[in-house]
Amino acid sequence: MIGLLPAFVAIPLVTAFVLPLFGKKGKGAATVLANVATISLVALAVPCIGHRGVYLLGKWSIPLGINLVLDGLSCLLLLAISVVSAAAMLFSARYMERYTAKSRYLSLLMLMIAGMNGVVLSGDIFNLFVFLEIASLASYALVGFGCEHEELEASFKYMVLGSIASAFILFAVALVYGNTGSLNMAYISKAIQSSGMNNGLAFALSLFIAGFGLKAALVPFHAWLPDAHPSAPAPISAMLSGVLIKALGVYALCRTVFNVFGVSVAVGWVFIALGVLSMVIGVFLAVGQWDLKRLLAYHSISQMGYVVLGVGMGALILARGGEAKWAALAILGGLFHLVNHAVFKSLLFLTSGSVEMATGTRQLKELGGLATVMPITRATCAIASASIAGVPPFNGFWSKLVLVIAAVGAGFYGLAAVTLLVSLVTLISFLKIQRYVFLGELPQNLQHTQESKGPMLVAMGFLACLCVLMGLLLLVPALRQSILEPAVDVLTEGVKYSAAVIKET
């Protein structure tokens, strides 16, 4: 299984370069090839569960060469990326017929998937930066794909802020190289443990938090997200909100802070502060929106706050030397919420795309009464809204419950109260969506809308089934110990990652 690790990056890359050769006449064949590629990624990701390993590229041993590392956290994120990208690719088979240059779109989407897989698997910090740039450049182009007024403006804003973040990250990589003399994450970790943090490394850590925080759209770095996610085509919004901000933002942040630099009390408090700000500001700005996708985009900011809050609580408890079980529970809540959010937020964006394709508008005030003409879209949207609001027995409820239990158990009563309040406001805003989009009466100009067809329904139905079933990931002990707990162990072990990687080569 370890021998197939480069296939996660090689298959999307090769597909991305083959697809433009099809041209205009081969559009159908191009779509089929792209779907086959994403489904094969899912088929490759599932057997990786429970394995750990290091793959050396070109048989050069570390620290001379580049390695790919598979451990619990990478495996969890690989599963999330491949599932969401398979669903989005199925959805875009029918949705992207309205745009020209579909083979370019498919090629860019495969490049984005290749970049994200590379970020998650990389064992070398400069390699992580290169794959992060590949995924970011592909997403800048995809946001502005339709070339209308608003899409270009949103794409420019996203690109400026994203490039500044990438410059920060490269500066931090340069500082880390200058201070430790190595680029491999295991060796950097060893050097930092033996020599301690000096000013240069502390500055590099703060630059990393700023740069990755901007990619993850945490407040105060969130300014690009409410413009970029609504303007993108619906499957791209699902990919951006579902996996890109997690793989490029939260994963990279966790990897550098927990495994490379090591947790400290200050960093734990910074994460908790960022998480609380994002949760509160995101949800209160979301309630007042009247554009469907912009509302969903603000909710992405708020849910990322949950994830960072869980991880931050775990970091703080570990740094203070408190009870390890509350730290593990908090990190479990955060990571489980990450995977859940990938599934239900992408489902929400796909349903909004289905509504937009059928009616032609995204404004809540112009929609209404679609429950009678689009029943399947209504059902999947209701399932996803119940998940994000935390209604049992859908998957959002379980991850929020774990977060609240961990917060109360570790003594952070204020944080638990904030979590519950934000969940309540989330419920309010999703009831608003249900009321304005699906209930009420059908306006005159929308009398002829029809349900979406074929692959779009399959993609939405698949994600909705996952929403219902993913609670089992937490409750069934066998699934929890094979999928979720290795990811949590990687983060709670922290800097022992370096010893594990060096031993396995």
Add this chain to the structure above:
Amino acid sequence: MLYSLCFLFFMIGLYCAVVKKNMVKIVIGIMIMEYAVNLFLIMLGYRLGGAAPIIDRSQVDLETGQIAASFLSSCVDPLPQALVLTSIVISLGSLALMISICVRTYGKYGTFDITEIRRLKG
């Protein structure tokens, strides 16, 4: 001392990207930031009085493949140079994308001024 000058250069680029109102000037500011980071990365590898890290026939013993130790201790570090090559390619791709978005935006809105390109609000 030289490193802080490099950081000053980075700050100038950041100022330009944040304060200016013309889209093309913002793009130039981002490019200045990326040049500053590349410059910092090359300066990290430098050794005073060092030689370029290119081996020619006088330094390698062709039979065993050993490289002269005096060369190894006096040459500059080649790894940051490889990193900078990669980084320059990435900035080139990013610049091409930014300029094409500027061109398309000019075609749609008729202006390069970002205070007038504000349809997305709230």
Add this chain to the structure above:
Amino acid sequence: MKGMTIIVKTISGWVKVLIIMFGIYITLTGHLSPGGGFAGGVILASAYVLLMLAFGKEYAEENLPIPLASKLESVGALLFALVAIMGAISSGSFFVNFLQHKEAHGQALDLISAGTIPYSNLFIGIKVGASLFLVILILSSSQYYSPNRPIDGKEFK
């Protein structure tokens, strides 16, 4: 886009050969001295940019048509991936320098010496040259400049 005067056209007809030769030299000796695929590709693209500036866009487009450049780009990247995959098939990991360990590896510091590295340089040179040429050609077509009017190329709003 119109071309330039007769002096510029004559000289650039001679100089473009030198530029292309220099680009090929930099690409192929990338394993011996600085350069390699990317730098060589940029120099190759700049030969075509010289053609575009001196003779006009239509001449450069005839010389290397856009569909051909697009296909060259994809084929260059695919051949590079093929080199990597052949390393995986023949010796176990991706990107293994599988020609280094056979008899054909030659002396160090010769032109045919570093295994698969010259081939990677060549394919990357083709890809980068083609894609930079496409970028500059398409960005210079003025159909995007004029906001809502057909092109006459003279005044922007």
